[in-house]
Amino acid sequence: MITVLAAAAAALVPLVTAAVATRSATALDARRVGTLGMALALSCGVLSGATSDGGWDAMLPAFVAAIGLTAVSMSAAGNATPTRSARILLVIGATGALVVTDHPVALAIVWVASILPTWLELRARPETRPSARAFAAYLTPSAALVTLGALLLALGASPAVAVLPLAAGLAIREAMVPAHSWFPSFVEKAPMGLVVAFVAPQVGVYAHLRWLAAGLPPQLEDVIAALGAITVVLAAALGAVQRSARRALGYLLMSQTALVAFGLEAHSASGRMGALLAWLVCGIATAGFAMTTAALEARRGSLSLDRPSGSFRRIPSLASAYLLLGLASVGLPGTLGFVAEDLLVNGTVERFPVLGLTLILGTGLNSVTIVRGFFALFTGSRRHAGERDLTHRERAVLTLLVGSLLAAGLWPSGPIRWLSGVRRHEASEEAVDRQSSRSALGRLEPEGAMHGAVAVVDGDRALGDLFDARER
Amino acid sequence: MTEAWIQVATVLCVAAPGVAFALIAGAEWMRFPLQEREVVRIVGVCFSVATLAVVGSAGWMLHAGVTEVRVPIGDWFEVAHHGFSLALVLDRLSLPFAALGAALVGLIGAFSQRYLHRERGFRRFYLLLSLFGLGVELVVLAGSLDLVFFGWELVGLTSALLIAFFDERAAPVRHGLRAFLTYRVCDLGLMAAVVWLHHTVSSAEVAPHAGSEWAGLVAPEGALDATIVGALLVWAAMGKSAQVPLGGWLPRAMEGPTPSSAVFYGALSIHLGPYLLLRAAPILDRAPIVAGLVVTIGALTATHATFVGRVQTDIKSALAYASMTQVGLIFVEIGLGFRFLALAHIVGHACIRTLQLLRAPSILHDNRHLEQAVGSHLPRPGGHLERMVPRRLQPWLYRHALERGYFDSLLADGILAPVVRLLRGVDRVERRWIALLEGGDDKPADEGSGSRVAR
Structure with a gap:
């Protein structure tokens, strides 16, 4: 009961906070209110996860709230308005609602609800109004296709029919080649807090797991995997040659998102676990990385990668956070990203030997993008514009992100057990045992198999079940 | 134990x-x-x-x-x-x-x-x-x-x-x-x-x-x-x-x-x-x-x-x-x-x-001390190998060595530069397509950092 209430609160608090933030006098006040609200939502999310029995979806409210906290608290207040903070909170609230809902129609409603505030914010400013058109040109068909698929599912149509529009809608939102052109432009021009709130939670992955996991025909799986691999490599290569830090970030996010989509099509437990971990790592690390970029941009103005900018000695913490979070998202040893990459590549290579190996190329190129960005933005020049290093607020949020990535990276068995739903499985096993001993019918063997520290389990919503359903 | x-x-x-x-x-x-x-x-x-x-x-x-x-x-x-x-x-x-x-x-x-x-x-x-x-x-x-x-x-x-x-x-x-x-x-x-x-x-x-x-x-x-x-x-x-x-x-x-x-x-x-x-x-x-x-x-x-x-x-x-x-x-x-x-x-x-x-x-310092002790310039090492190379080959080898075997220019200009050009070309096409959708000029004025950004 506590679990459900806390998860619901994690989704509702940002919505309530959005209403309060709109009434704030200044953007600074709105950010303060939003930060407090998201800290409360994160606490609710953690409480929900801690009181649950695990499973791949148990920590999602906390995951979304952590991204929301990063997006809101690190947004620049200089030229922002309270409405922008409110819209970021609305997107996070809709995403939080999305990850605790499993009815197709409800999912479709919150799916659209997460797109709308983003589009409104783009339209609200003259400099981003043209981008709103491109955004709408892609995201409107995406929303329509997802709604159509959800309605078909709700009306009891064959999953084989319903998944086609769903998959197409998700592919557009996840910026898979060839439906990706809106994405780098969106990241380049939209307010960064909004970009993070809209992109980092990768709601397409959630929808994929909820709707597509059991119903995709094998041919479509192969197509998604191939498109995913192409997107990973193409976006990584394009990111590595960009002249603008923002656009490079856009391609980096696109490549990392596709990496997760590709891993979801693996038919091995390690590949799936790798994809899930990559989802969480990319969400947290890229949110921090993007907001660190935004923090630098707020201090310095437009960020070019063509000429070295210097200032490392003035802003060492900001520079270190940029490098650390960026590299964590692409598998820096010692962080959870390394574990995710190892599982993902090893798990996918059995089914897709060639495509699996291309992931290595993609992550390699992404790390070049990050290190190139670090060198160009923080070193190579004696000039400095008197920028300020991280504020207390920024440092606290980044410490939380970096700390969680490092802690989970050094002790990955814990998150893996949690995501596998071992506790949920053990709880159901105990219940079965109690029931069997009472009825003296003998002991039931669990269907899942334990492998050392981790189990592939057959719990209700547990990872094994989600994917095994597709295999059966 | x-x-x-x-x-x-x-x-x-x-x-x-x-x-x-x-x-x-x-x-x-x-x-x-x-x-x-x-x-x-x-x-x-x-x-x-x-x-x-x-x-x-x-x-x-x-x-x-x-x-x-x-x-x-x-x-x-x-x-x-x-x-x-x-x-x-x-x-x-x-x-x-x-x-x-x-x-x-x-x-x-x-x-x-x-x-x-x-x-x-x-x-x-x-x-x-x-x-x-x-x-x-x-x-x-x-x-x-x-x-x-x-x-x-x-x-x-x-x-x-x-x-x-x-x-x-x-x-x-x-x-x-x-x-x-x-x-x-x-x-x-x-x-x-x-x-x-x-x-x-x-x-x-x-x-x-x-x-x-x-x-x-x-x-x-x-x-x-x-x-x-x-x-x-x-x-x-x-x-x-x-x-x-x-x-x-x-x-x-x-x-x-x-x-x-x-x-x-x-x-x-x-x-x-x-x-x-x-x-x-x-x-x-x-x-x-x-x-x-x-x-x-x-x-x-x-x-x-x-x-x-x-x-x-x-x-x-x-x-x-x-x-x-x-x-x-x-x-x-x-x-x-x-x-x-x-x-x-x-x-x-x-x-x-x-x-x-x-x-x-500290090699300069050391060499000065050595030269003072010897009383003349130090002999240049490695001359025996150079004498083994035919005279006609020496200028060619010298140029080759100065250019570091041309490997760097081969990698940078022969492989990396064309790939970068190709990728930037692809990116230009992407930008034009989006500019078209945005209803503006299909040739973005600035492809660098100066694009209008909402912070």
Whole structure:
């Protein structure tokens, strides 16, 4: 009961906070209110996860709230308005609602609800109004296709029919080649807090797991995997040659998102676990990385990668956070990203030997993008514009992100057990045992198999079940 | 009981550098800057502990006549049939490397206390040095190729960051990026080899190998698979050890502080490629084509580097090419199967080159003293080799050496530049398409940083 209430609160608090933030006098006040609200939502999310029995979806409210906290608290207040903070909170609230809902129609409603505030914010400013058109040109068909698929599912149509529009809608939102052109432009021009709130939670992955996991025909799986691999490599290569830090970030996010989509099509437990971990790592690390970029941009103005900018000695913490979070998202040893990459590549290579190996190329190129960005933005020049290093607020949020990535990276068995739903499985096993001993019918063997520290389990919503359903 | 102590000592070899890194990094992040003396003390104590641990273990192994100690720490993580086992191996190959690594990093730490005194990046240098020490110890003591990759990545990253140590100048930063790019391109080979080994033999562990001097990677049964894995490992080793045609980053890497150049490119990092190949001995045995490839690459590198090194006008570049020459020869020895010779060559070369690099800054001073003592200019060494080259060839070879064998321009202008042009062309098409959708001019005015951005 506590679990459900806390998860619901994690989704509702940002919505309530959005209403309060709109009434704030200044953007600074709105950010303060939003930060407090998201800290409360994160606490609710953690409480929900801690009181649950695990499973791949148990920590999602906390995951979304952590991204929301990063997006809101690190947004620049200089030229922002309270409405922008409110819209970021609305997107996070809709995403939080999305990850605790499993009815197709409800999912479709919150799916659209997460797109709308983003589009409104783009339209609200003259400099981003043209981008709103491109955004709408892609995201409107995406929303329509997802709604159509959800309605078909709700009306009891064959999953084989319903998944086609769903998959197409998700592919557009996840910026898979060839439906990706809106994405780098969106990241380049939209307010960064909004970009993070809209992109980092990768709601397409959630929808994929909820709707597509059991119903995709094998041919479509192969197509998604191939498109995913192409997107990973193409976006990584394009990111590595960009002249603008923002656009490079856009391609980096696109490549990392596709990496997760590709891993979801693996038919091995390690590949799936790798994809899930990559989802969480990319969400947290890229949110921090993007907001660190935004923090630098707020201090310095437009960020070019063509000429070295210097200032490392003035802003060492900001520079270190940029490098650390960026590299964590692409598998820096010692962080959870390394574990995710190892599982993902090893798990996918059995089914897709060639495509699996291309992931290595993609992550390699992404790390070049990050290190190139670090060198160009923080070193190579004696000039400095008197920028300020991280504020207390920024440092606290980044410490939380970096700390969680490092802690989970050094002790990955814990998150893996949690995501596998071992506790949920053990709880159901105990219940079965109690029931069997009472009825003296003998002991039931669990269907899942334990492998050392981790189990592939057959719990209700547990990872094994989600994917095994597709295999059966 | 003794074996338990040996196991603890082996773990300490890895844990001590990790502690040094964690303490310095934690203090920096929490804005609690340590004094220079404190930083040096932390690094000194931790690497002394690591050195004592490995020397003590070596002493016990010699005394007890044990040639291999395996320390299984446990599974770091495991999902279904894929696991990442944490195991360390002390044997005749890893012991000299581990001892050399811990001792040299500790010595460089002590040396740099004065060399970098009041340098603004003092603590950053020690932070990266500790992380490098951790990476090296992980690579050499790793009981599986998975763990080798872990340490290998740390070594590559710290190398690039230390090349760019003097961060207010453009050249070191450019060279650091070049080194990182080369490392990453070659690391793809190592990662792919790990995956392919898991795929073919379901294990990337370092295991005892019949007829081999030390434990090695398990070779795939099929000759083709063995050749693929072997070629991938050679590719990885080529990048880390600056072999032809990828070695252009090495002389540029000398832009970093001299102590780090000494320990990275004179002693440890440059020899990790040969170390990897020595661990992969069973694979080289099964794939003679790969062994031939190793010999060819090594011979080409040694020939190229010895010529190019002779026309260098600064001491650190000359020493860089001298290192490259020796590592090329070590590659030849490994490819021909002279593995103990290669190991002895590595240890000897690492020690002498570190000393030379550390002495490099004071070489002018030394030479002046020597010339005063001799009473004339010092004789120029290496003339005998030049006399062996026909006169007609000499100008051509001189030009070839000045241009560093044209390898750099071939890679930069022949391969990288067209790829970058192509990708930027694709990006231009993307921009025009979006500009069209946005209803504006289909030729964006500024493709750089000046695009209108909402912060």
